[in-house]
Amino acid sequence: MIDYCSALRGRFFDIAAVADSPQEIAQHARYLEDGLLFIAEGRIAALMSWEEGQSHLRQPNDWTDLRDKLIVPGFIDSHLHYPQTEMMGAFGEQLLEWLTTYTFPVEGQYHNAGHAAQMSAFFLNQLLSNGTTTALVFGTVHPESVDALFAAAAQHNMRLIAGKVMMDRNAPDYLTESAEQSFRQTRELILRWHNHQRLGYAITPRFAPTSTPALLEAVQRLREEFPDTWLHTHLSENPQEVEWVKSLWPEHENYLDVYHHYGLTGKRSVFAHALHLQDAEWDCLHHSDSAVAFCPTSNLFLGSGLFRLHTCWHKQVKMGIGTDVGAGTTFSMLRTLGEAYKIGQLQSYKLCASEAFYHATLGGARALCLDDKIGNFAAGKEADFVVLDPAVSPLQQLRDARCHDIYERLFMLMTLGDDRNIAQTWINGECAWRRDTLEVAA
Incomplete structure (x- = not known):
């Protein structure tokens, strides 16, 4: 069993390792259509598929449902x-x-x-x-x-x-x-x-x-x-x-x-x-x-x-x-x-979308010499991440329905998206901001 404080179920995207070329970024890209993220004491305990991860839950319903959202590193x-x-x-x-x-x-x-x-x-x-x-x-x-x-x-x-x-x-x-x-x-x-x-x-x-x-x-x-x-x-x-x-x-x-x-x-x-x-x-x-x-x-x-x-x-x-x-x-x-x-x-x-999100997450962490601490969902890293709502306007909903894969969806977000797409922001394993209150979380 995984020792955890909270668990989130949703869609997850990150780049699993630092890269020295755009081609390496594509090789290290990771997407889970139905994943389970375990958080323990402000850090990532594990990220795995729902099929694999549900056996580690303390109770069958001991998770937060974010399946309509896309979760990426902060x-x-x-x-x-x-x-x-x-x-x-x-x-x-x-x-x-x-x-x-x-x-x-x-x-x-x-x-x-x-x-x-x-x-x-x-x-x-x-x-x-x-x-x-x-x-x-x-x-x-x-x-x-x-x-x-x-x-x-x-x-x-x-x-x-x-x-x-x-x-x-x-x-x-x-x-x-x-x-x-x-x-x-x-x-x-x-x-x-x-x-x-x-x-x-x-x-x-x-x-x-x-x-x-x-x-x-x-x-x-x-x-x-x-x-x-x-x-x-x-x-x-x-x-x-x-x-x-x-x-x-x-x-x-x-x-x-x-x-x-x-x-x-x-x-x-x-x-x-x-x-x-x-x-x-x-x-x-x-x-x-x-x-x-x-x-x-x-x-x-x-x-x-x-x-x-x-x-x-x-x-x-x-x-x-x-x-x-x-x-x-x-x-x-x-x-x-x-x-x-x-x-x-x-x-x-x-x-391309995978490279762009790399620069904004793990690549940025590497530039700041923090890639051992933040930037992706590797176990042991600090649990800083963003919960994205991929379709918050009629245009985005129309475009999202026609996306064929995660890369097209990410590209749509980076060309049509803005602050409206941020549903939640998590800092050190805690929700620090949520759109439904439009303010910093208590």
């Missing part, structure tokens, strides 16, 4: 900014002008702990209501912004990684700090929050243009002192940004070399965007075991460029999917995958 958002939630959909600018016009004024509010707490609660509810169970998140330069976010995430026992922005030039006075102040405040936050419950700290220099050599040296010192933290920053998002980096850092071979010089590439280093990379930069990412975050909705919204999925596979660089709220225009990973498909189409790359 979505992993590899890059977003929680303070920018309140400025989503800001009109008319590309990256550098957008930062000056919209982003910096909004981020200036987060010295106020009350405002940060209010927006943290709203932000986490948006994640949960969209099926996102793990995220890598930017705060602002204010320690209050990170304290508020971590405190709110701890209440849900979420697996969340976040960090205070580090920035000491080329920003308004009210958002800049000295390198030493940034070092000191970041170190205090690491000691307070890193590895507390399921929380992790990401050392977060905004990007090379807002960093002096002294600041990146401070980041390097922190990374050396706390080698199990994450490094989270931006890389090569916009052509004007790339030219700016060349003018600010002329002694370096390329944009990535600025970070690499200070020892900031490597395992648990995640670089958002990576749109305009030279071959040498791709090679450095691969050899250093760094990861990138593909952010399709924000790349399109800001007119930044098209991420090269084929090159990322060819160069064997780990990748996750990021909504990049607030330049990104949705918290929905389903909608984000739909935009990723369109970006692939513009480059003659066919992003």
